[in-house]
Amino acid sequence: ALGASLPLLQRDYRFERVWFWGCIQGLRGAYYIAEGLGPNLAAPRSRLYSLNCLDWSLLTPATKEILALAEQLNGRFQGDPSFEYNLAEINAEAAARLTEGGKEPVITEEARLIATIEQIDRAVGVIPRGAFVKTPLGSVHENRHFEGLSLLEAKKLSSYFHFTEPVNLKNKTLLEKADLDPSIDFLDSLEHDIPRGSWSIQLEKGGTVVVLRSLLWLGLTFYHVPMTKQFGYVYFGTGEKNLDLPFML
Amino acid sequence: EHGPYQPHEPGCGLDQPAYSPYEDQIPDPQARMLAIKNAKAYLLKTSTVSGLNLYDHFANILTKILDEQPTNTVDIIEDISKDVKCAQFRKKMDTLRDEHLILPIFEAAEKCKALFVKEGGEEEHEELDEEMPSLPNVMETAFYFEQAGIGLNKDESYYILLSLKNLMNVQPIQTCRFWGKILGLEMNYIIAEVQLLEGEGEGGEEETGEEEETVAEEEMGEGEEEGEEKEKEAEPPKSTYKPPPEIPKEENGTGTNKNTYFVCNEPGKPWVKLPPVTPAQIVCARKIKKFFTGRLDAPIVSFPPFPGNEANYLRAQIARISAGTHVSPAGFYQFANEDDEEEEGDAYEENPEFEPPPVAEMVESLATWAHHVKGILKQGRCVWINPYQKSEEHEEEEDEEEEDKEEGEEHQEERRLPLLTLISEDEGMKNIPAWTAQASTNLIPQYSVAILQSNRWPGAYAFASGRKFDNIYFGWGHKYSPENHTPALPLPVQAEYPSGPGITETVDPTVEEEMAFKIAQEEALAAEEEEGEEEDLEDD
Numbered sequence: 001a002l003g004a005s006l007p008l009l010q011r012d013y014r015f016e017r018v019w020f021w022g023c024i025q026g027l028r029g030a031y032y033i034a035e036g037l038g039p040n041l042a043a044p045r046s047r048l049y050s051l052n053c054l055d056w057s058l059l060t061p062a063t064k065e066i067l068a069l070a071e072q073l074n075g076r077f078q079g080d081p082s083f084e085y086n087l088a089e090i091n092a093e094a095a096a097r098l099t100e101g102g103k104e105p106v107i108t109e110e111a112r113l114i115a116t117i118e119q120i121d122r123a124v125g126v127i128p129r130g131a132f133v134k135t136p137l138g139s140v141h142e143n144r145h146f147e148g149l150s151l152l153e154a155k156k157l158s159s160y161f162h163f164t165e166p167v168n169l170k171n172k173t174l175l176e177k178a179d180l181d182p183s184i185d186f187l188d189s190l191e192h193d194i195p196r197g198s199w200s201i202q203l204e205k206g207g208t209v210v211v212l213r214s215l216l217w218l219g220l221t222f223y224h225v226p227m228t229k230q231f232g233y234v235y236f237g238t239g240e241k242n243l244d245l246p247f248m249l
Numbered sequence: 250e251h252g253p254y255q256p257h258e259p260g261c262g263l264d265q266p267a268y269s270p271y272e273d274q275i276p277d278p279q280a281r282m283l284a285i286k287n288a289k290a291y292l293l294k295t296s297t298v299s300g301l302n303l304y305d306h307f308a309n310i311l312t313k314i315l316d317e318q319p320t321n322t323v324d325i326i327e328d329i330s331k332d333v334k335c336a337q338f339r340k341k342m343d344t345l346r347d348e349h350l351i352l353p354i355f356e357a358a359e360k361c362k363a364l365f366v367k368e369g370g371e372e373e374h375e376e377l378d379e380e381m382p383s384l385p386n387v388m389e390t391a392f393y394f395e396q397a398g399i400g401l402n403k404d405e406s407y408y409i410l411l412s413l414k415n416l417m418n419v420q421p422i423q424t425c426r427f428w429g430k431i432l433g434l435e436m437n438y439i440i441a442e443v444q445l446l447e448g449e450g451e452g453g454e455e456e457t458g459e460e461e462e463t464v465a466e467e468e469m470g471e472g473e474e475e476g477e478e479k480e481k482e483a484e485p486p487k488s489t490y491k492p493p494p495e496i497p498k499e500e501n502g503t504g505t506n507k508n509t510y511f512v513c514n515e516p517g518k519p520w521v522k523l524p525p526v527t528p529a530q531i532v533c534a535r536k537i538k539k540f541f542t543g544r545l546d547a548p549i550v551s552f553p554p555f556p557g558n559e560a561n562y563l564r565a566q567i568a569r570i571s572a573g574t575h576v577s578p579a580g581f582y583q584f585a586n587e588d589d590e591e592e593e594g595d596a597y598e599e600n601p602e603f604e605p606p607p608v609a610e611m612v613e614s615l616a617t618w619a620h621h622v623k624g625i626l627k628q629g630r631c632v633w634i635n636p637y638q639k640s641e642e643h644e645e646e647e648d649e650e651e652e653d654k655e656e657g658e659e660h661q662e663e664r665r666l667p668l669l670t671l672i673s674e675d676e677g678m679k680n681i682p683a684w685t686a687q688a689s690t691n692l693i694p695q696y697s698v699a700i701l702q703s704n705r706w707p708g709a710y711a712f713a714s715g716r717k718f719d720n721i722y723f724g725w726g727h728k729y730s731p732e733n734h735t736p737a738l739p740l741p742v743q744a745e746y747p748s749g750p751g752i753t754e755t756v757d758p759t760v761e762e763e764m765a766f767k768i769a770q771e772e773a774l775a776a777e778e779e780e781g782e783e784e785d786l787e788d789d
Binding site for chain 2: 025027028029076135141143144145197200202213215218238244247248249
């Protein structure tokens, strides 16, 4: 069903690329998420969700308030997008603010879904170094010249980048910056993620595939076949952050 | 607006190099050729750093571009230039690099190839007897799980099947099953659940347990003796800590140790047998939450300290997961004896009269599924045992009082639900039910498969379709907890001295009290001397 509905999405929304982002498992059903992009890869992405891989609904982009509120929600997703979480139990202040504003103090599951996907993408969306290129005008394009990482590079965490706005880039020393190539190295690498060791790198099938698994968001898997252009990441999980990570390492 | 400049107008020729407005006075081909030669010589000048020259470089770039004709060339021209430069240097390093790269891929391929090689060519025809233990049909279960969207790559499933076959050839195995895969940081574990032929267990671990007990009690005895001798001096603080008695582990073949487990990191690598699990390990495993690294001998650093290394922790988690999530359609298994339902009987057998309920019913109600593995008590075993029965011989007088207190607390017998309980009685956490059931597809109901996902142990799945069913686990090996994991707090600091009148502070006596005391003492002494004199007189 995915194979049939994703190209249709691409046609309807005029995306340049559409891919299957992953699946968040709720208690009574699962949400299948797809992402679509226009020509500029750094622009905010449009996300769609579906309960049966056939009918897709567009999700509104995440706002800061929703992100802040959703971080306080714990527990599994229910599987029903109109399910409402009662804010009053969780955070009385936010509930009070909402009621003053004239809205009900609830968060729908859909909003929580939006916030979670945004968080996951921001925290653990990964691309290999060199796959995307930044033009002098500021827009990001796919690098047609990218031929894949070599085996040596593929084993190192520093050859993978977060695919979001860089946070640490300016904090590097001048020496490090001299080695960087500004058209390729415009994103944060995974090397300095806190806590250390929150990524698990494995080579499978004798080195033909590199698999990176995130331990912070359990269920995010990134794969790359070295020396080829194939890479991608997908999330299959419950949509909850693993806050016990420091205890588990 | 303005048409092309005519040669006689002043603006003409400004856009052409080497054609200044005054050039028409010197259309000297010699000078132009000279200029061209100079330019070419400049382009041909070899760089001191890399030994290249710009002219050749441009020629190479243009050749490459015209050969390959990539799209959007102007956007990637710098990369092409870099690549051409790099290509100059690769000649020396080529052979070295090739050899280096080939190694890891070829090693793995060799191992996988070894799986395909049949062992013992001549004896194969005899192995078709019925005595040969049944190889689990991994591919079939993989197919069913694939309907649900769970499972491994087909290649990997096939490799696992072959390595299970190898395992069966090596070890004396009665039944064997692919239990699942646990992910780790550096490497993953593939786990096979196996029942060995009878008489193959190991009993070496119980002895060490008893040794530890006696050693601890000897230390206690010594401490007391020292205390008595040194009463007048400062006493060394006596340890009032009495380690809780060791709970003996269950025998191989019963309870938590009913099955033996073999693990390997990848199909093709040799299988390693996991040691049987002790109750202490299970109790501790409940309190900690650690990732597996993939190496069986890795130490587990945690609090409370885990008794064992990663192999033991893995075994304990496997035991917990099996006890919590191995289910079968209700009625598939029945008790061997009717009496066993009341007691904690272990034996169950297949029910020949079992009629599988339709898939829709299996999805709707959880009462059609039942556990077929015993739950683990708080003690860490499946069958409760009173640990204090043995230790009566070692009691000493002073310890009796303390012991009685402890016995009172733990004496309650722990009971779990009997063996074949329906899973509808599994409690959920907060408002999350313990299991989620769904059918594999709604579009084709006659061939769909009922799938159960466990919410308590994320990653545990079970499927049922007619008479076929199986359980499997793919995950990190941890239980789901809606609250965050809080590690156990360290024990309260032990008091050095029990508080008593000997060490409690009191106000020093004042001078008057001291004088009064002294006078009283002297009077008492005087009284005694008088009595003594009288006695002496009498003796004389």
